[in-house]
Amino acid sequence: MSPKTLYDKIWDAHMVHQAEDGTCLLYIDRHLVHEVTSPQAFEGLRMTNRTVRAPDKTIAVPDHNVPTTLDRAKGIENPESKIQVEALDKNAKDFGIHYYPVSDVRQGIVHIVGPEQGWTLPGMTVVCGDSHTATHGAFGALAHGIGTSEVEHVLATQTLIQRKGKNMKVEITGKLAPGVTAKDITLSVIGETGTAGGTGYVIEYCGEAIRDLSMEGRMTVCNMAIEGGARAGLIAPDEKTFEYCMGRPHAPKGAQWEAALAWWKTLFSDDDAHWDKVVTLKGEDIAPVVTWGTSPEDVLPITANVPSASDFSGGKVDAAQRSLDYMGLTSGTPLSEVKIDTVFIGSCTNGRIEDLRAAAAILKGKKVKDGLRAMIVPGSGLVRAQAEEEGLADIFIEAGFEWRLAGCSMCLAMNPDQLSPGERCAATSNRNFEGRQGRGGRTHLMSPAMAAAAAITGHLTDVRDLM
Amino acid sequence: MEKFEKLSGIAAPMPMINIDTDMIIPKQFLKTIKRSGLGVNLFDEMRYDADGKEIPDFVLNKPAYRNAEILVAGDNFGCGSSREHAPWAIKDFGIRCVIAPSFADIFYNNCFKNGILPVPLPQDQVDILMEEAQKGANARIEVDLVSQTITTSDGTTIAFEVDAFKKHCLLEGLDDIGLTMEKASAIDAFEGNLSVSRPWV
Ligand code: SF4
Numbered sequence: 001m002s003p004k005t006l007y008d009k010i011w012d013a014h015m016v017h018q019a020e021d022g023t024c025l026l027y028i029d030r031h032l033v034h035e036v037t038s039p040q041a042f043e044g045l046r047m048t049n050r051t052v053r054a055p056d057k058t059i060a061v062p063d064h065n066v067p068t069t070l071d072r073a074k075g076i077e078n079p080e081s082k083i084q085v086e087a088l089d090k091n092a093k094d095f096g097i098h099y100y101p102v103s104d105v106r107q108g109i110v111h112i113v114g115p116e117q118g119w120t121l122p123g124m125t126v127v128c129g130d131s132h133t134a135t136h137g138a139f140g141a142l143a144h145g146i147g148t149s150e151v152e153h154v155l156a157t158q159t160l161i162q163r164k165g166k167n168m169k170v171e172i173t174g175k176l177a178p179g180v181t182a183k184d185i186t187l188s189v190i191g192e193t194g195t196a197g198g199t200g201y202v203i204e205y206c207g208e209a210i211r212d213l214s215m216e217g218r219m220t221v222c223n224m225a226i227e228g229g230a231r232a233g234l235i236a237p238d239e240k241t242f243e244y245c246m247g248r249p250h251a252p253k254g255a256q257w258e259a260a261l262a263w264w265k266t267l268f269s270d271d272d273a274h275w276d277k278v279v280t281l282k283g284e285d286i287a288p289v290v291t292w293g294t295s296p297e298d299v300l301p302i303t304a305n306v307p308s309a310s311d312f313s314g315g316k317v318d319a320a321q322r323s324l325d326y327m328g329l330t331s332g333t334p335l336s337e338v339k340i341d342t343v344f345i346g347s348c349t350n351g352r353i354e355d356l357r358a359a360a361a362i363l364k365g366k367k368v369k370d371g372l373r374a375m376i377v378p379g380s381g382l383v384r385a386q387a388e389e390e391g392l393a394d395i396f397i398e399a400g401f402e403w404r405l406a407g408c409s410m411c412l413a414m415n416p417d418q419l420s421p422g423e424r425c426a427a428t429s430n431r432n433f434e435g436r437q438g439r440g441g442r443t444h445l446m447s448p449a450m451a452a453a454a455a456i457t458g459h460l461t462d463v464r465d466l467m
Numbered sequence: 468m469e470k471f472e473k474l475s476g477i478a479a480p481m482p483m484i485n486i487d488t489d490m491i492i493p494k495q496f497l498k499t500i501k502r503s504g505l506g507v508n509l510f511d512e513m514r515y516d517a518d519g520k521e522i523p524d525f526v527l528n529k530p531a532y533r534n535a536e537i538l539v540a541g542d543n544f545g546c547g548s549s550r551e552h553a554p555w556a557i558k559d560f561g562i563r564c565v566i567a568p569s570f571a572d573i574f575y576n577n578c579f580k581n582g583i584l585p586v587p588l589p590q591d592q593v594d595i596l597m598e599e600a601q602k603g604a605n606a607r608i609e610v611d612l613v614s615q616t617i618t619t620s621d622g623t624t625i626a627f628e629v630d631a632f633k634k635h636c637l638l639e640g641l642d643d644i645g646l647t648m649e650k651a652s653a654i655d656a657f658e659g660n661l662s663v664s665r666p667w668v
Contacts, residue, residue, distance in 0.1 A: 016650070016653050016654055016657045017650055017653045019632065021630075021631050021632055023630075023632045025647060025650060025653070025654075027654070027657050027658075027661070029668045036497050036498075036550075037497075037549065037550060037551065039500035040500065040501065040502050040551075043500070048644075050644070053654075057668070064497075065498065078498070080498035080499070081498055083498075083500060084498055084500060087500050121667070123665075124668065129549055129551075130548070130549055131547065131548045131549040131573060133549075144573075145548075145549035145573050146549060146573065146576075147549055147550075147551035147554075147573060147576060147577035147580060148502075148551040148577075149551060149577065149580035149581070149643070150576070150577075150580070152644065153643055153644050153647065156644050156647075156648070157644060157647045157648060157651075157654060158654065158658075159647060159654055161632075161643055161646075161647065163630065165572075195485060195543055195546055196485075196542060196543040196546070196569055196571075199543070199569060199570075199571065199572060200572065229543070229546065229571060229572070231572045231573065251667075252666075252667035256666060256667045257667075259666070259667070260665070260667050263665065295485050295487075315482075315483075315484040315541050315542055316484065318482075318483070318484075319483065319484050319485060319541075322483075412489075412494050413494065414494045414495070414497065414498065421517070431487075431489070431547065433487045433489040433490065433547060434489065434490060434512065435489060435490075435493055435512045436489050436494075439493070439512055439517070440517075
């Protein structure tokens with residue numbers, strides 16, 4: 001048998017049909033659904049008298065629109081958001097799919113809920129009408145975002161029409177330095193490859209620095225594969241993966257667990273597998289980074305200065321100038337002198353318990369800089385409960401952070417959590433696009449530890465100075 | 468789905484790289500539960516000021532381009548989120564073809580599901596079309612999916628590639644779901660095996 005990559009193996013195991021021209025019909029093991037990209041798909045089913053083929057493999061949770069303030073039980077104020085969440089309530093009920101409503105403690109960001117509940121398992125195909133579905137690749141699952149037409153296609157047929165992507169290996173060798181985290185890895189990789197560098201590829205992340213990461217950290221890395229242009233990023237499962245999955249509500253038990261485990265242990269890229277592209281970074285060379293512009297590829301170590309447009313070439317010259325203007329930055333200013341107004345810790349990139357622990361470690365006994373708005377939005381109700389149990393919530397509240405309920409919140413500001421024009425935010429989310437966190441809002445992406453450090457000083461800060 | 472065979476129209480130039488889905492249709496318009504009506508909000512934050520007034524400099528607000536049916540743009544068009552609202556808005560505005568050096572994967576796929584033809588071309592060819600588009604309403608560009616060619620007003624012809632299956636669906640206006648349902652027995656068989664090989668799924 002010819003050697004295969006992990007991606008090849010999962011692909012082959014899910015092939016329902018292959019047409020002569022190479023178009024494949026791929027079986028989908030898990031379909032995650034949220035309120036924003038699904039209403040038109042359910043409507044399509046109704047209009048054509050179709051049903052959900054595999055409701056037991058379909059999981060829905062509202063996350064993008066939900067308020068995260070403590071009084072949210074009183075309902076959603078914005079009428080459109082309300083309609084969208086109510087539509088999901090109704091669709092989940094009508095079509096009999098698994099559902100975690102806003103009132104359920106297990107509710108949270110779909111990409112946090114899936115793994116937490118054991119829906120996401122190694123070797124699976126996982127899709128969702130959301131580009132950050134790549135997150136689930138951390139389990140060695142082939143997971144990617146789809147559009148609403150494809151959501152409807154998966155609901156109706158439990159399959160997806162696909163062409164195979166190319167294989168790309170991203171290896172992070174060696175150890176990370178203190179203060180450097182999974183977020184710094186994933187941002188640095190995008191800084192290296194650019195936001196289109198992964199287009200057409202499925203990335204497998206490997207190397208010692210990746211193996212050393214916890215499952216939470218691996219999810220952070222895979223989450224941003226899409227920001228590098230790759231539809232999916234994955235990491236071969238290992239003992240840490242199995243340990244994370246074991247005992248989760250929807251993970252297999254008993255003999256099925258043993259059978260699953262036996263298969264999962266075959267899920268790795270063969271030594272002599274073919275890679276269409278290879279990128280290698282040394283773990284030791286990665287610094288705590290921040291973004292300065294309006295594309296996730298605009299990444300620099302916190303010790304650097306704001307660049308100037310003339311540092312770039314081609315179409316990037318204009319893009320960089322536009323970014324600098326939008327971000328209100330002057331070339332040559334040390335990044336660590338850039339003052340911020342707001343700190344947002346949360347999102348499917350960094351809203352897990354480990355992220356909150358990392359932030360709490362920096363914030364313990366410290367205060368948020370006067371005049372700063374700071375909020376922490378846990379990724380799920382269960383993350384929130386655990387953080388309270390571990391005493392992290394007390395640290396945040398004492399420091400002056402708002403301690404919110406679970407949801408996407410200011411990651412894309414579809415709910416009331418938004419930046420005002422010109423407001424500058426240190427954010428742990430994944431996109432710094434113009435207007436992403438609110439019209440005119442300025443976003444700097446970074447790790448939770450870096451965001452916590454910025455909250456204390458009021459400007460972008462090298463977290464290593466506070467350690 | 469609406470068919471796409473041939474189109475002759477005005478092309479709007481947007482020489483920017485990394486035009487992301489948040490620019491194409493900002494999130495406040497994702498709250499709809501319908502597919503239609505998003506055209507007025509296409510490129511909303513670039514097209515209107517904070518008071519909702521048109522920004523005259525923005526290309527689609529210029530008289531020459533208000534009826535553009537083709538968009539010529541920079542590298543990595545449609546990067547960002549999976550929101551199909553992006554192609555819905557483009558289509559609703561009246562644009563049926565986007566030409567760029569490269570496209571983000573999910574956006575590229577979403578176009579085909581909505582009767583929009585995305586055409587990736589080498590940078591130097593996009594440059595030619597960008598220059599052509601800058602001539603305004605006098606320069607109509609012709610896009611022919613059957614022959615896979617683009618022809619400028621002065622007769623320059625550029626060939627493009629497109630996946631055969633996607634081309635077929637677009638030409639015929641086919642519904643993917645219907646096509647896949649014809650393979651129901653293959654899906655049944657796969658699920659039958661699955662209950663033995665990976666029963667935990
Ligand atoms: S947290 Fe942000 S990136 Fe993640 S699913 Fe929600 S909106 Fe999308």
